[in-house]
Amino acid sequence: xxxxxxxxxxxxxxxxxxxFPKDGVGRTYHTxxxxxxxxxxxxxxxxxxxxxxxxxxxxxVKKHVVSDRGFVTYTGSLRGTPVTVVATGMGLPxxxxxxxxVNACQAGGMLFxxxxxxxxxxxxxxIGSVTVNNKCVIISRNYDGFSQPxxxxxxxxxxxxxxxxxxxxxxxxxxxxxxxRELRKRLDSPVVVGTGATCDSFYxxxxxxxxxxxxxxxxxxxxxxxxYPEAVTLEMETGHLLHLARISRRHKIRAGGCxxxxxxxxxxxxxxxxxxxxxxxxxxxxxxxxLITTKLSDHDETAAPPLEKGAQLKYYAAKIARVSQxxxxxxxxxxxxxxxxxxxxxxxxxxxxxxxWSSSVHEKRN
Numbered sequence: 443x444x445x446x447x448x449x450x451x452x453x454x455x456x457x458x459x460x461x462f463p464k465d466g467v468g469r470t471y472h473t474x475x476x477x478x479x480x481x482x483x484x485x486x487x488x489x490x491x492x493x494x495x496x497x498x499x500x501x502x503v504k505k506h507v508v509s510d511r512g513f514v515t516y517t518g519s520l521r522g523t524p525v526t527v528v529a530t531g532m533g534l535p536x537x538x539x540x541x542x543x544v545n546a547c548q549a550g551g552m553l554f555x556x557x558x559x560x561x562x563x564x565x566x567x568x569i570g571s572v573t574v575n576n577k578c579v580i581i582s583r584n585y586d587g588f589s590q591p592x593x594x595x596x597x598x599x600x601x602x603x604x605x606x607x608x609x610x611x612x613x614x615x616x617x618x619x620x621x622x623r624e625l626r627k628r629l630d631s632p633v634v635v636g637t638g639a640t641c642d643s644f645y646x647x648x649x650x651x652x653x654x655x656x657x658x659x660x661x662x663x664x665x666x667x668x669x670y671p672e673a674v675t676l677e678m679e680t681g682h683l684l685h686l687a688r689i690s691r692r693h694k695i696r697a698g699g700c701x702x703x704x705x706x707x708x709x710x711x712x713x714x715x716x717x718x719x720x721x722x723x724x725x726x727x728x729x730x731x732x733l734i735t736t737k738l739s740d741h742d743e744t745a746a747p748p749l750e751k752g753a754q755l756k757y758y759a760a761k762i763a764r765v766s767q768x769x770x771x772x773x774x775x776x777x778x779x780x781x782x783x784x785x786x787x788x789x790x791x792x793x794x795x796x797x798x799w800s801s802s803v804h805e806k807r808n
Contacts, residue, residue, distance in 0.1 A: 457471070462542075462546070464476075470543035470546060470547065471511075471543070472509060472511040472513060472539040472540075472543055473507070473509055473511070473513040473515060473528070473539065473540055473543045473544060474507055474508070474509035474510075474511075474513065474515075475507050475515055475543060475544060475547045476547055477547050477548065478505075478547075479505050479507050479515060479517060479547055480505075480515065480517055480526045480528075480544050480547050480548055481517055481524035481525065481526050481548060482524070482548060482550055482551065482552050482553065482738055482744075483523065483524065483525050483526065483552070483553045483733050483734065483738075484525075484526045484527075484528060484544060484552065484553065484554045484555070484733075485525065485526070485527045485528070485555055485556075485557060485726075485729055485730065485733060486527075486528050486529075486530055486537070486540065486554060486555070486556045486557075486679075486683070487527070487528070487529055487530070487556070487557050487558065488529065488530055488531055488532050488558055488559075488679065489529060490514050490529045492529065492557070492722055492726070493514055493516060493527050493528065493529035494514075494516075495722065495723060495726065496516075496527045496557075496726045496729075496730070497516040497518065497527055498761070498765045499520070499723075499726060499727060499730060499758065499761055500516070500518040500519060500520050500525060500527075500730075501518065501519050501520055501521070502518045502519055503516050503517070503518040504517060504518050504519075505517040505518070511539075512529075512530070512531040512536065513528065513529065513530060513531070513536075513539075513540060514528070514529040515527070515528045515529075515544075516528075520730055520734050520746070521734060521746040522746060523734040523744055523745060523746045524744070525730065525733065525734060526544070528540055528544065530679070532644075532678055532679070533642075533678050533679065534640070534642060534678065534679065534681075534682040536679075537679045537682045537683050537686075538682060538686065541554065541683065541686045541695075542686070545690070545692065545695065549693075550693060550738065551693050551694040551695065551696070551738045551739060552693070552694075552695045552696070552738075553614075553617060553695075553696050553697070553733060553736060553738060554683055554687065554695065554696070554697040554698075555617065555621060555697070555698055555699060555700075555729050555732060555733050556679060556680050556683055556697075556698070556699035556700070556701075557699070557700060557701070557702075557722075557725055557726055557729045558677055558679060558680065558699065558700075558701040558702075559677070559701055559702045559703075559704045559718075560573065560638075560675040560676060560677040560701035560702070560703055560704065560705075561648065561675070561676045561677070561703070561704065561705035561706070561707045562674055562675060562676065562703045562705070562706055562707060563639070563649070563663045563666065563667055563673060563676055563707050563708065564636070564667070564673060564674050564708075565708045565709075567632075567634050567674050567703060567706070568632065568703070568706065569703050569704065569705065569706045569711050569712065569713040570631050570632075570702075570703065570713050570717060570721065571631055571632040571633070571634050571702075571703045572625055572629060572631055572632070572633050572634070572700055572701070572702055572703070572721070572725055573633075573634050573635070573636065573638070573674040573675045573700060573701050573703060574618060574621055574622045574625065574633065574634070574635045574636075574698075574699075574700045575613055575618075575635075575636070575637065575638035575674075575675060575680055575684075575698070575699050575700070575701075576612070576613050576615075576618050576635055576636070576637070577610040577611060577612045577613060577637050577638070577684075578610065578611050578613070578637065578638040578639065578640050578680050578681030578684050578699075579607055579608050579609065579610050579611070579637065579638075579639055579640070579670065579673075579681065580606075580607070580608040580611075580639075580640050580641075580642070580681045580682070580685075581605055581606070581607050581608075581639050581640070581641045581642070581647045581648075581662075581666065582605065582606050582608075582641075582642040582647060583604070583605060583606075583642055583643065583646055583647055584602055584603055584604055584605055584606050586602045587600070587602040587603055587604040587605075587658070588604065588656075588658070589602075590602055604657075604658040604659065604662075605647060605659065605662055607639075607666060607669070608681075610637065611681055611684040611685050611688060612684065612688075613684055613697060613698040613699065614687070614696035614697055614698050616696070616736060617696050617697070617698040617732065617736050618635075618698045620732040620735060620736050621698055621700055621728070621729065621732040622635055623732070624727075624728035624729070624731045624732040624735075625700065625725065625728040625732075627728070627751050627754070628724050628725075628727055628728040628731075628754070629721075629724055629725065629728065631721065634674050635674075636672045636673060636674035636675075637670050637672050637673040637674065637675075638673070638674065638675040638677065638680050638681060638699070638701075639666060639670075639673055639675060639676050639677075639681075640677060640678060640679060640680050640681025640682060641676060641677070641678055642678070643678070644678065645657070646659055647659070647662075648663075648676045648707075649662040649663040649666075649676075649707070663676075663707065674703075675701050675703070676707065677701055679699075680699035680701070683697045683699060684697050684698075684699075694739075700725065700728075700729065702718070702721050702722065702725060704718070723762070727754075727758050731748070731749065731754065734746040735747070735748045
């Protein structure tokens, strides 16, 4: 596996284009990817750990790119179809940089599927569900609203809202239908399709109340649900991914997303930690299958054939067993790390033996 780390200063000093920065060998400024590091089908997640877990489900990993801006990229293949997995961290700006820079590193149309976690503002959606967004709105803070006095005097009215809610942005229908189908095939948990709300912050724009800050969001969730009663998620990335797919000019980008419901914002419940890892893995398998079986175009020959439920269970059971064996053998470390540790202990043991022999020789001489 080819692995790249953050470039040294001498490698980045050749950047010329401030509009779209790349270093002297073509690596993008934030993701540190270049041509050949990514492919046309991309799974995007926030967590580095989740990205690493998904990479273990691939048949091989040929590229592993780590940047100092919070991005980690794995590229390999699954059932003969190339797949890239990218961890972005959180928020709209990270998704913006990832999509633009990954898109610049390859040619042709692209498919993006996001696997995230979320809270839900919908009383009917339980924690432990997986939501599929057929469309998203963006909830963003209106900074001008906060420049007005909190308590207008002399009959004045506040003319600015504290938060904006955009019009819906549609997900790709074929990709979304495939995602829903694969999730229902794989999961015992409820799968709920509906509108997502992508928010520009975790606290204020998601209606979380903080007495130390005047966020003016006490009625935000209620007002949002009154307008979009079918809404199922509050998160911070998917809507912008759909937006970038819609405005792409270079070639067609199609996008969709799902999220595991960790928090029920109405009841204040939160999913137990021991259930999250299993749901992440099972949802990831569904996302991968939806991605590799969806055609990039009518003439695409790289898509894999769908697997029936029984065949899919057998196929991934073998992968999961292999990964579990490796973790059991290594205590959670990769085999490469195990080898390094073994070599280190071997060197230490040899050093101690040499010291003991030297000491004994010294004693005999004296």
